[in-house]
Each structure stands twice: as C-alpha cells, then as structure tokens.
Amino acid sequence: xxQSTDIPARAWGELLLxxxxxxxxxxxxxxxxxxxxxxxTVCHRVGWAALVLWLVVWLRGEAVPxxxxxxxxxxxxxxxxNVLPFTLLSWGQLSIESGLTxxxxxxxxxxxVLVAAMVFADERLTAxxxxxxxxxxxxxxxxxxxxxxxxxxxxxxxxxAVIGATLCYAFAGAWARARLRGLSPVAASAxxxxxxxxxxxxxxxxxxxxxxxxxxxxxxxxxxxxAVIATAIAYLLYYRVLAMAGSGNLMxxxxxxxxxxxxxxxxxxxxxxxxxxxxxxxxxxxxxxVLDGRIWRRLRGVPA
Numbered sequence: 001x002x003q004s005t006d007i008p009a010r011a012w013g014e015l016l017l018x019x020x021x022x023x024x025x026x027x028x029x030x031x032x033x034x035x036x037x038x039x040x041t042v043c044h045r046v047g048w049a050a051l052v053l054w055l056v057v058w059l060r061g062e063a064v065p066x067x068x069x070x071x072x073x074x075x076x077x078x079x080x081x082n083v084l085p086f087t088l089l090s091w092g093q094l095s096i097e098s099g100l101t102x103x104x105x106x107x108x109x110x111x112x113v114l115v116a117a118m119v120f121a122d123e124r125l126t127a128x129x130x131x132x133x134x135x136x137x138x139x140x141x142x143x144x145x146x147x148x149x150x151x152x153x154x155x156x157x158x159x160x161a162v163i164g165a166t167l168c169y170a171f172a173g174a175w176a177r178a179r180l181r182g183l184s185p186v187a188a189s190a191x192x193x194x195x196x197x198x199x200x201x202x203x204x205x206x207x208x209x210x211x212x213x214x215x216x217x218x219x220x221x222x223x224x225x226x227a228v229i230a231t232a233i234a235y236l237l238y239y240r241v242l243a244m245a246g247s248g249n250l251m252x253x254x255x256x257x258x259x260x261x262x263x264x265x266x267x268x269x270x271x272x273x274x275x276x277x278x279x280x281x282x283x284x285x286x287x288x289x290v291l292d293g294r295i296w297r298r299l300r301g302v303p304a
Contacts, residue, residue, distance in 0.1 A: 011244035018237045019253045023260025025230035026098035027268055028222040029090055035219035038094065039204040040212035041226070042086045046078075046196040048227035053190035053235065062184045065191045073179045074188065078195035081172035085165035086196075092165070095158035097271040102261030103143055103281045104162040109254045109288055110136030111170035119174045128290060135287030143280025185239040193231070251292060255285055 032041050057064065065074060093101050114133050116123035125133065144159050180188055204211055214220040242250050258281055265271035 008244055011241055011249070014237055014241050015245065015250070015253055016256060018234060018241060019256025020260050021230055021234050021237070022253070023102065023257045024264055025226055025234075026093070026102045026261040027264040028225045028230065029093055030098045030265070030269060031222035032214070032219055032226060033090065033093060035214045035216060036212040036223065037204075037208055038087060038090045039200065039208055041090050041223065042083070043197065043200045043204050043211050044223045045086060045227045045231055046082050046193045046200060048224075049231035049235075050190055050193035050197055052228055052232035053186055053193060056232075056236065057184075057187050057190050060186070062187050065183055065187055070183070071191065071195070073175075074191040075195040075199075076175055077172060077180060077188075078192045079199060080168050080175055082193060082196035083199050085168040085172075088161040088165040088168070092158040092162040095154045096162070097265055097273060098269065099258070099262035099265035099271055099273050100143070100159070100277055101162050102258040103273075103277055103284065104140065104159060105166060106254050106258050106281065106284045106288070107136055107140050107163060108166040108169045109251050109291065110284070111166045112173050113291055115167075115170040115174050116177075119178070128293060132287045132289075132291035135283050135290060139280045139283030139285075139287060141280075142283060143277050145276055186236065189235045251288065254288055 029041065032044075036044070065071060089101060089105065092104075110133055113123070113129055114125075117125045117129070140163065144156075144163075183191070201211070214223055238250070241253075262271075262273065
C-alpha cells in the first residue's frame, strides 16, 4: 500500500469530491427504495453505470477484455464488489438510517486490511495495523450495540447485512490484487459491472417478476444519481485520485463519506442517530487514522 503523504492540491479537491459523492449515495438509495425494490435498485445501478463506462472505454479507444478466463475473473469481481454488497447495503437501508449505514460501511477499510493480512504474505498485521483493526472492531461493536446479541430483529439483521457488505468489498479487493491484472481500470470496471448486471437482471426477473421503474421524477433522479454519479463517475474519479495520491492517501476518503451521509440524512430525511453511533464512528475513524500510519510515524519521529 502506498504510504506517500504528499497530496497535490488537485488530488485533495477530487478526494473531497469523491467523499461527497459517495456520502450522498446513501441518501439517494433511501429515496430510490421508496419506489423501487432492493434488487431493482441494484439492477439500475449496475446496468446504467456499465453503459456509461463502456461509452468511456469506446471514446478512449481502450481494449475490451477478451477471453473466458478474464471474464470469469470479472464475474467473480462483479459478484463480490457489486452484486452482494450493493444488495446487502440497500436491503439494510430498509430498516436502518442512511447515516448509520454509512458509519458501518466505514468498516470496509478495516476489513480490507484484515483480509489482506490473511491472504497475502506481504500484508502481515504489524502492531500498528493490529491496533487499527482492533479500534475498528470496537467501533462497530459500539455502533451496533448489545441488541444484536439479544435477538435478531430486522434492525439487527440490517446492521449485520451492512457489515457483511464490507467483508464482500474486502474480499473483492483481495481478489482484484491476486487475479485482475493487465486491464485498464475503466475497462475492468465496465466488465465487472456488466457481469454484475448479467447476474442481477435474470435473478430479479425470477424473484420479483420484473424490474421496477421509478414512479416520480424524484425517484428517477435518485436512481440516476446512484448509477451515473455515485457509481460510474465515482469509479473514474477514484482511479484519478489513486493515480495522483496513491492508495494510502485514498483511504482517507472513508473518513469523509460518513459525515456527509449523516448530515444529509439529518437535513433531508430527518434522521437522528444515537450517541452510541457517533461514539462508534469516532473509534472507527481512529482505527482508520492508525491504519493510515502518518500520525504513528510522526510520533516515532520517522520521516514521511
């Protein structure tokens, strides 16, 4: 993982923009779910996003992925990075606040470090990383609270589903590092989303008998935002920031998403979160800061 601390001003601006885009996606999902089912919401998200990214691939003249092996790898990636987490997150938002969903989703970076340590020899858990992971687990435990252990209510199951989504993202990251090579990021994302759509569309038709369409302009705008802005354009922005600032700095976006989602949920949806949720996010944020490492290095007097 790149640990460079030098972030160009333009990268900072785009990092903040990416955090805002993903933060607003939780509000958009909540609005879309008022008119469209969970599976239909995810179908729209991956389907329209794939079309937008294929247009970008065509305009840039990039090579299209070829071969059964490559498409098999992309299919697994689409399942782990899109189908499962998008569905779990959307289903979770039927029963819990968008702000709470975003807080639990912040565990993604922590889960990514833990899975990488289990899979890759060069990603072992150092004392610093173990401290960050433990802080992350403590944050999730405080956020969820003891109610999960007392009985499986819909609210408890929703929180477990969101945590499950973060684990899917973590395994997707490990799969991409191990298998996904030789493709441009945009072409790989387009292929991944296409595979996700090919999985979801027939599943939705079988389970629900059809794909829901929004019944209002507000619902259509929410779906459009989720698909085009929060998925297709966000992927493009993600890779730009990655190229400019490195993966270590890109992890900082996780700290930006939840505050935006919490603010929009409160202002637009009238959501209120418990003090326990904020305390949990504080611990999660502390874990991410420790995993980032730059403060740890400064305390030890090690140059960035």
